[in-house]
Amino acid sequence: MMRVRDLGEFGLIGRIAGSLPQPPPDVVVGIGDDVAVLRGSGPDYFLATCDVQVENVHFLRTTTTPYQLGRKVVAINVSDIAAMGGTPLWALVSLALPPDTDVDFVDGLYQGMGEQIRLAGGSIVGGNLSKIHSEIVIDLCLMGSVAPERMILRKGARLGDLVLVTGSLGDSRAGLELIGHPEWSISDSARRTVIEKHLMPQPRLKEGQALARLGCVHAMADVSDGLVSDLQHICGASRVGGEIWVENLPISAACKEVAERAGQDASTWALTGGEDYELLFTAPETSVPEIQRTLADEMGTPSHVIGRIVEEMSGVQVRHADGKTVLYAGGSRGWDHFSGS
Incomplete structure (x- = not known):
């Protein structure tokens, strides 16, 4: 007997979608x-x-x-x-x-x-x-x-687009780890930063609206399941591949401090930690200066180029500074309710 843990969260979503009748014409975007x-x-x-x-x-x-x-x-x-x-x-x-x-x-x-x-x-x-x-x-x-x-959807990423993200990544995972280990000696400012990011994330609403107004963003999602997983969602919907450049990941000093105390690599938390609720999006290289200037000038929000959209592949490729690459394939590399990750 197959159980939901065998399918995982996203496999179960696909199964549910496949069991339902085709939606009527007034449904522009349905399950998925x-x-x-x-x-x-x-x-x-x-x-x-x-x-x-x-x-x-x-x-x-x-x-x-x-x-x-x-x-x-x-x-x-x-x-x-x-x-x-x-x-x-x-x-x-x-x-x-x-x-x-x-x-x-x-x-x-x-x-x-x-x-x-x-x-x-x-x-x-x-x-x-x-x-x-x-x-x-x-x-x-x-x-x-x-x-x-x-309107900006997950699908729409184009070959050659750069991949960008707002703010910083890994803070929420650092906050979760620190909540589980309150005895860790961490600076007050770092403790406050990462715990607040985990318990009370602030959605990038004005940033999303500004990106929509610019009209140059091809695909977008928020980082909820984890950077790798959410880029996989974009790539799968757009039928393209993606690569992430680890040395470009925006990781806060607070996250790095907690990761060092935990004996962990902060970049791993940035890649797969999830619940950062930053915006992950793709856009042509020529549009990046205007995007970064608009977000910085209007909201004071930094945005960072962290990768590129490439030919379709079976997952998302993560490229490290030493040239080593790791292919994350075969499903989510982030939060999944039923698979245990």
Whole structure:
């Protein structure tokens, strides 16, 4: 008997998609991207995405405050909308709680969610409540909009495009490691930086909208599952290959400090750590100066060239400074709910 762990998260998504009837013409983008794109009666497309947070899978109540959790629940959904160049509008929240949950938990959760959705320009407009006999489950559905001419999908990367990423990579993984090892001696500034990046990531919403406005980005996703995994998603959808240049990876001093204490290579966390919620995108080399100038001048956000789109291959090639290359092939090299990674 085949079990879901044998398929893995992305294999299961493919199986589900294959079992469903073909979507109607008003579904512009269905299963396979992080956001569904729907054609309505107005000029703009509707965007719809959802993400679930499960206690003891995504968060621990012993290390995350309800307020922090509320901020993150919204932020990770806003990040998906940002990666399409869209605008968040309305959110629905389904909340499954054990009956003995302290009401203060709910108050803190909704305070965090309310603040984060207001920062994004949206509103929580409804949802659902249910009793559950085990861990807390929070599922948020976020709807938004995007002008068709500004929408950016995973597919669209072109041969010769450069691969860029905003901000820095590996900080969230460093924060997770530090939460698990509070006894580690780390500078206060580094500790604060990486733990905040893990517990309360800030989506690159304005950056995504600016990139959509420029009109030169061919494909985009947010770094949620891990850099290698998310570039694999872009390459697979675009039917191209990709290479990452390790020496170009933007890794913060805080991440490097934690990795050194952990006896780990910070570049490994940058490649596969996940939950950085930076924007990963491809664009022609000639457009890179304008992209970097726009993000820096308008948002103060750095962006870095970390690789190139190449001929189609069976995975993503990671090139090290010494010339050694490693091919990550055969599926995700990042977070997968069912495969154990």
